[in-house]
Amino acid sequence: xxxxxxxxxxxxxxxxxxxxxxxxxxxxxxxxxxxxxxxxxxxxxxxxxxxxxxxxxxxxxxxxxxxxxxxxxxxxxxxxxxxxxxxxxxxxxxxxxxxxxxxxxxxxxxxxxxxxxxxxxxxxxxxxxxxxxxxxxxxxxxxxxxxxxxxxxxxxxxxxxxxxxxxxxxxxxxxxxxxxxxxxxxxxxxxxxxxxxxxxxxxxxxxxxxxxxxxxxx
Amino acid sequence: xxxxxxxxxxxxxxxxxxxxxxxxxxxxxxxxxxxxxxxxxxxxxxxxxxxxxxxxxxxxxxxxxxxxxxxxxxxxxxxxxxxxxxxxxxxxxxxxxxxxxxxxxxxxxxxxxxxxxxxxxxxxxxxxxxxxxxxxxxxxxxxxxxxxxxxxxxxxxxxxxxxxxxxxxxxxxxxxxxxxxxxxxxxxxxxxxxxxxxxxxxxxxxxxxxxxxxxxxxxxxxxxxxxxxxxxxxxxxxxxxxxxxxxxxxxxxxxxxxxxxxxxxxxxxxxxxxxxxxxxxxxxxxxxxxxxxxxxxxxxxxxxxxxxxxxxxxxxxxxxxxxxxxxxxxxxxxxxxxxxxxxxxxxxxxxxxxxxxxxxxxxxxxxxxxxxxxxxxxxxxxxxxxxxxxxxxxxxxxxxxxxxxxxxxxxxxxxxxxxxxxxxxxxxxxxxxxxxxxxxxxxxxxxxxxxxxxxxxxxxxxxxxxxxxx
Numbered sequence: 001x002x003x004x005x006x007x008x009x010x011x012x013x014x015x016x017x018x019x020x021x022x023x024x025x026x027x028x029x030x031x032x033x034x035x036x037x038x039x040x041x042x043x044x045x046x047x048x049x050x051x052x053x054x055x056x057x058x059x060x061x062x063x064x065x066x067x068x069x070x071x072x073x074x075x076x077x078x079x080x081x082x083x084x085x086x087x088x089x090x091x092x093x094x095x096x097x098x099x100x101x102x103x104x105x106x107x108x109x110x111x112x113x114x115x116x117x118x119x120x121x122x123x124x125x126x127x128x129x130x131x132x133x134x135x136x137x138x139x140x141x142x143x144x145x146x147x148x149x150x151x152x153x154x155x156x157x158x159x160x161x162x163x164x165x166x167x168x169x170x171x172x173x174x175x176x177x178x179x180x181x182x183x184x185x186x187x188x189x190x191x192x193x194x195x196x197x198x199x200x201x202x203x204x205x206x207x208x209x210x211x212x213x214x215x216x217x218x
Numbered sequence: 219x220x221x222x223x224x225x226x227x228x229x230x231x232x233x234x235x236x237x238x239x240x241x242x243x244x245x246x247x248x249x250x251x252x253x254x255x256x257x258x259x260x261x262x263x264x265x266x267x268x269x270x271x272x273x274x275x276x277x278x279x280x281x282x283x284x285x286x287x288x289x290x291x292x293x294x295x296x297x298x299x300x301x302x303x304x305x306x307x308x309x310x311x312x313x314x315x316x317x318x319x320x321x322x323x324x325x326x327x328x329x330x331x332x333x334x335x336x337x338x339x340x341x342x343x344x345x346x347x348x349x350x351x352x353x354x355x356x357x358x359x360x361x362x363x364x365x366x367x368x369x370x371x372x373x374x375x376x377x378x379x380x381x382x383x384x385x386x387x388x389x390x391x392x393x394x395x396x397x398x399x400x401x402x403x404x405x406x407x408x409x410x411x412x413x414x415x416x417x418x419x420x421x422x423x424x425x426x427x428x429x430x431x432x433x434x435x436x437x438x439x440x441x442x443x444x445x446x447x448x449x450x451x452x453x454x455x456x457x458x459x460x461x462x463x464x465x466x467x468x469x470x471x472x473x474x475x476x477x478x479x480x481x482x483x484x485x486x487x488x489x490x491x492x493x494x495x496x497x498x499x500x501x502x503x504x505x506x507x508x509x510x511x512x513x514x515x516x517x518x519x520x521x522x523x524x525x526x527x528x529x530x531x532x533x534x535x536x537x538x539x540x541x542x543x544x545x546x547x548x549x550x551x552x553x554x555x556x557x558x559x560x561x562x563x564x565x566x567x568x569x570x571x572x573x574x575x576x577x578x579x580x581x582x583x584x585x586x587x588x589x590x591x592x593x594x595x596x597x598x599x600x601x602x603x604x605x606x607x608x609x610x611x612x613x614x615x616x617x618x619x620x621x622x623x624x625x626x627x628x629x630x631x632x633x634x635x636x637x638x639x640x641x642x643x644x645x646x647x648x649x650x651x652x653x654x655x656x657x658x659x660x661x662x663x664x665x666x667x668x669x670x671x672x673x674x675x676x677x678x679x680x681x682x683x684x685x686x687x688x
Contacts, residue, residue, distance in 0.1 A: 002302070003302040003303060003304045003308060003511075004302040006304055007286075007302055007304060007457065007509075007511045007515060008283045008286070008287070010511075010515040010518070011282045011283040011286075011515055011518050011519070012283050013519075014515060014518040014519030014520065015280070015281075015282070015283075015518060015519040016519070017283075021283075021287070022281075022283045022284035022287050026281065026283075026284045027284050027287065027288060029281070029284070030281055030284045030285055030288050030427065030462070031288070033277060033462060034288075034427060034428045034462045034463050037463055037464075037465050038463075038465060038466075039465050039468075039469075040267060040270040040271070040274070040465070040466075040468070040469035040472075041263040041266040041267045041270055041469075042263070042472075043261050043262045043263055043472070044262045044263070045260075045262070058482070061482075062485070114499045114500060117409070117413055133482055133483040135483060140495075140498060140500070140501065141495075141497075141498070142495075142496075142497030142498055142499060145498075145499045145500050146442070146446055146500055146501075147446060147447075147499075147500045150439060150442050150443065150446065167468070168468040168471070169464075169465050169468050172464040172465060172468070175464075181296075181429065181491075182429055182431065182464075182489060182491045183491070183495065184490060184491055184492055184493065184494065184495055184498065184501050185445075185446070185488055185489070185490055185501065186431075186488065186489040186490075186491075187442070187486070187487075187488050188483075188486065188487040188488070189485065189486060190483045190484070190485050190486075190487075191485050192485070193437065193438055193439040193485050193486070194437045194438070194485060195354045195355075195401060195437060195438045196249075196371070196437070196479070197353070197354040197355035197358065197371060197372070197373055197438075198354070198358070198373070198376070198378050198381050198397045198400060198401070199242075199245060199246075199377065199378050199397065200245065200246045200249045200250070200371065200374070200479075201378075201397050203397055203398045203401045205398075205401070205402070205405070206354060206401060206405065206437065206438035206439060206440070207352065207405055207408065207409075207412075207438045207439040207440045207442075207443055208438065208439025208442065208485070208486065209439075
């Protein structure tokens with residue numbers, strides 16, 4: 001018998017079941033429990049009366065800056081303002097969904113490709129955002145490479161106010177309705193990367209971005 | 219990691235005398251304990267969530283084989299190769315084999331306690347593969363050639379001066395004094411490795427049966443590099459980590475970073491399912507998942523199965539007065555503190571780690587802090603009982619316990635002995651009321667004085683009070 005059979009048989013024996021493979025009835029029971037997608041207790045602040053205010057508050061707690069614009073066409077100007085204020089070069093690698101905006105007009109060089117090691121800023125959209133924790137959710141796909149949110153020192157993320165949800169559970173429900181099976185990477189980003197591995201002192205900017213700026217499109 | 223738990227007493231004594239370590243441990247303690255307390259206080263439904271989390275874990279553990287098979291089915295459907303490892307040796311062999319078959323020369327690794335358990339780095343290096351730890355704490359320890367001393371903050375025992383010295387040796391650059399500058403230097407040193415590694419190895423805090431998903435929880439973002447950039451991704455994790463759904467994960471992740479350091483959420487949470495999909499510009503071409511037993515099935519089904527609920531947050535050690543004083547290395551294996559005092563004897567044998575279940579004051583703080591309600595002191599007590607039954611404790615100790623048991627079940631005899639003992643103890647304590655040395659427990663009195671009894675027993679005083687107050 002192989003390792004798999006031995007391990008399964010040991011579990012089954014210890015729990016009073018025979019053989020080395022779960023029965024179809026046992027698997028069916030597991031699937032039934034799974035299909036309920038039972039949601040556990042959630043903290044009261046996860047269902048804040050003002051969802052946007054809760055999202056902003058949590059962003060600030062994590063060190064994520066944020067700004068609100070009225071429409072997509074205002075995104076390049078806000079990006080230009082943010083980069084200039086931080087003394088960051090006016091060039092970025094961005095997801096292709098933003099390639100059609102007027103970047104030249106805002107004085108920004110838009111590179112329509114996944115970010116590489118040399119890009120200082122990455123621009124991404126988001127599948128949705130979560131108010132409870134000030135989190136943005138990115139899904140990997142050919143048009144939405146994860147590296148763009150990961151390699152550059154600055155990550156600018158566009159969030160649509162209509163896609164702001166209360167909780168992570170809500171985002172999973174939306175994922176099932178709109179996408180079905182999860183893509184390779186379901187990537188939750190909550191603020192700039194950090195570490196506290198030396199003397200438990202928090203330092204912003206470990207391996208991922210030093211700065212995360214969220215632009216909320218109302 | 220080589221087991222050193224049989225030397226717990228010697229190592230603990232040495233660590234208690236290590237002024238540098240004592241200072242480093244004190245600095246960390248407040249941050250962990252106070253941070254968690256704040257996060258728990260503002261949460262609102264903490265106890266309800268703990269109860270729910272224990273249920274989530276039990277549901278999967280009670281049907282562990284079916285959950286694992288369902289996970290395997292779904293992970294395989296998404297293109298991952300699922301491997302089963304009965305022992306540490308098997309796990310290493312499987313991963314070394316994947317590396318050699320694919321011509322892997324460099325591995326970038328994010329933190330995995332299971333890989334520490336099975337000694338994976340050593341085995342890969344023996345096969346000619348370079349291994350780079352990328353979690354900052356683990357990277358520091360790789361340079362120092364030391365094992366982790368905490369499961370969440372592996373280098374908690376090191377001061378920044380010690381880290382600065384290691385970086386001077388490794389990077390050949392001027393000595394740094396500030397922590398942010400050290401962090402940047404490590405970031406730059408490691409960035410190249412992420413981009414040039416052939417294989418990424420990560421752990422998985424949980425694996426999700428419904429979708430065949432593995433996942434990483436980090437603040438640094440290193441696990442995301444490791445699971446995204448190299449052409450092969452290999453996950454190594456324990457068979458007990460399986461849960462049912464994404465919703466189960468959402469509940470558990472509200473508990474994990476809060477219990478660990480008082481954080482509401484870690485910066486990065488990534489649920490990874492399968493490999494690069496058609497058209498994707500990033501992600502690995504191969505994905506392997508190694509499910510490791512290595513002692514876990516010994517806990518399944520018995521009266522200690524609750525231990526397998528553990529989500530590796532470290533709250534039990536952060537709240538443990540013993541851990542706080544001796545640090546993680548004294549425990550002599552991968553898992554320190556209360557959870558380690560149970561896992562180590564079970565995984566490596568009670569005869570090799572006999573002092574660990576006894577390294578507890580039974581203050582109960584660990585059980586209160588545990589987010590999945592593991593009754594840690596009760597489980598340590600069960601291990602003590604096993605030790606007694608298997609005659610693994612010293613003869614004198616067993617005789618003393620047997621003697622006490624004989625007396626305690628005979629009230630009249632117990633009363634007589636207590637009466638005499640209280641008077642002798644009071645006399646020994648003298649005017650100060652402290653006993654400086656006591657034959658039979660001189661190991662204990664060597665380091666501290668024992669407060670002497672008051673001269674009369676509780677029962678005598680109680681009787682007297684009843685008479686006086688009617």
